[in-house]
Amino acid sequence: MRIAAVVVAYDRRDLLVEALDALAAQTRRLDAVVVVDNASHDDSAVVAAEHPVGAEVLELPRNTGGAGGFAVGMAHAVEALDADLVWLMDDDTIPTPTALAELLAAREAYPGPVALLGSRVVWHDGRDHPMNTPRRRPGASAEQIARARESGALPVRSSSFVSMLVDARAVRHHGLPVADYFIWNDDFEYSARLLRRGTGLHVPASVVEHRTKKFGATDADPGERFYYEVRNKLWMLLRSPSLSPEERFLYLGASLRRWARTFRGSRNRDVLRSAGLRGARDGLLRGPRRNAAVLADMGPLTAEVDALDAGRSRRGPAA
Template sequence: MEAPCEKPPRTTPAPVTVIIVNWNSGPLLKECLTNLARQTVSPSRIIVVDNASTDGSADDLNGPDNITVQHAESNLGFAAGNNRAMEQCSTEFVALVNPDAFPEREWLEELLRAAQANPEAAAFASRMIQKEQPERLDGVGDAYHVTGVFWRIGHGQKHWSTRLHPHPVFSACAGAALFRLQAVRDAGGFDEDFFCYGEDVDLGFRLRLSGHTVHYVPEAVAYHVGGGSSGGAQSDVAAYYGQRNLPWVFLKNMPSPLLWPLLPAHILLNVLLVVRAAGRGQGYLALRAKRDTASRLPEVWKKRRAIQARRRIGLCALWRVLAKGWPR
């Protein structure tokens, strides 16, 4: 019995640039590029921004012929690395992929199909599956709670039938997602002060405020290791930047009629997060992160004024897309 034929890649490259920001990802980066080389729709270009890796992960890369590797002199972080690459893009779309994310063959084709069907949407989230536990989800887009906490929808849960249907989400996890380049530029790109963690939710919030929507595309599947270079969700790197950046997302983006009534709950949330971090032995790290959050508040408030001046979404429409219940 003959093996089923694989769908050949489209000969004309699609109007999309794939961007991968790499830092000491080891063999994961090469596996990611191998998966991209097998896509049924080929991107116009793949840009790998290597943030001064010391493990040789970005050396002698094999894969598609349309790869450009750019070596930064220092670790720019995820936000700045993507911004530098997007400055060089002329395609209609950019697809962001973490080096520890491995897209299925029709991933890019499905995202582009969803983009064509939803012209009002600026971002498209993948169905991300845990690489080591493929029966469990890594996430199907991001949710943002009224208190200012955010999470990957469905993280750690087994596949539900409801996860196989497309629907709007608050923002797209940039570990494997598609964006309309002009919408991202109009929103100001990633906030480079974030360095890493939460910058994709912050961008998603600004896209929302600009009047765009974000869609989850269940047919676009990518397998994700998670924390491939940062040490995982419980690492000191994740704990510090997660604690520091979380209030910035809330303070920059929440419109004033919602910000002030919700601020007490947001402050309480941050206290509880510090307490939880202390229970994991990271209390000092969390306190240092909150101190650094406060030290930049004048800059955050300046950004807030510019963001709110460009707001196009009504309060009721924004309230409807904010989560009010427990993570699920």
Template sequence: MTGPTRETVAVVVVTFNRADLLARVLDGLAAQTHAPDAVVVVDNASTDHTRDVLDAATVPGLQRLHLTENTGGAGGFHTGVAAAHEQGFDRVWVIDDDVVPAPDCLAVLMAQDEACVTAVREDRSGALVEKAATRFDLANPLHARPKRSMVETDFGTRAAMPERVAVENVAFEGFLVRREVIDRIGLPDPAFFIFYDDCDYAIRAREAGYTIWAVRDAVLVRQLDFDQQHDLAGWKGYYMYRNLFAVHRRHGRNALVRLKPWLLALAVVVLSPLRGGRGEARNVWRAVRDSRDLATLSDVARPARPA
């Protein structure tokens, strides 16, 4: 008798001008007790010393994809997942360039006989900072924010978590999927550029019938603080609003939820003197207008049609 077939796994890392953080990620991947079969690094046209870091990397199976323009995290993950899928790997593990996996992180995830699993993040002090939603409500139009609860607030500490927790969205910081998921729902959508591409992908997976499990003992250490919410008047704020509105348009469970972006935009404009001022007001109106172009999945992200 022969034993069970070992599943292959490719890691996809997307980076842009964060060479020193990338070096830590690659060191963490090189130290995995379950060695990945390939590590696909998508370099979004970095202008720092990213190439030097990759030249010095000792991680096995390194593949380098140097893009000629910055396609954002969404474009990078689209490119990297497509490359891993085309090469026939059984699973694909997506990692951002600002997290470092514990040595047994991949081994713990690979031991889960599930199509969709994700690691659980902590900060450098060891505090739980896993913001994956345990409830992401796209049915109630009265909820300004669809994320109603998350792992961090539900449990407080990693020790208080059960071994696995079902989550309704993820970050592309430790999400592991089997190729059957990619076959069925397609690729990450590069149209998002940054923010909510991972949320959209998780919702698409759940709409296809998959459960996503956050695995307590698969540890990722986040190297940076969460500060996105403080840039609502800047260029990041535009993408945060636009893409959140696109998620409502794509996945809202009823007409009122799909119309909610207009109400949210109006509320932001009214409150903008107390928040981000004219910059945030301009961002939100541009975002609600431009989100109409993202109301449906991009053609390049759709699953391939059978030959």
């Protein structure tokens, strides 16, 4: 079993060093580490290349956001490095030493194929991080819940890129994250796409720290970034195969309630209103571009992305 970690980095070199330190300290040694540097203005790429973990650094010519970074990194891990499992995280994700081993133990114990597994995500003070706390899969049967519990896990419908272990067979079958999302909802769309008919597990024994500056959920005031929340959520609800018709209706209602809470709690509602209206316009009038178009200037990395999204992976799609 060949496992590659993919870390997307942007302008947080000190946190990146801590993340790489944590990867080097895993009790289950990684077979490869890929750092995707999103055209950082600091020396993130240099410190990653010089780190003892031996990371391969992919320096992108421009910032492609988390969505583009993970698409490039996953494609490279699967196509070029022949990874069987890809462990995804941002540069502010600090895994505890047994985080990977616990994910693998749950995967091994579960009686059936697992598309992805996610860790328990805590803030630096040990509290569960509200930004990355999953809920049990709606409609999960008693048998599904029991099987997951026997594996030390919980069945889920979606997961976060803050420690997501993905089976490469699922990547070949479903393709990559949508790079045009740039930020926000990219992990929701991607994990929900893999788990619409696949199995996803939340593993509480696998713990990582998400060292965000503030402790808060996704309905905190995002300012101009509210554009991406609205546009990407509409893209997901209207254009993605990740949700069933019933789920689209339920998630639309949940999104409208969350947006209302965000607006009520904002200190600058004019900014939020403008960003939200632009997001609604673009979410309704156009869809996301193909990954190969969004990432067209990445040289050989573009070819790896296109091969996976088009089902031309050199090892073929999942059986």
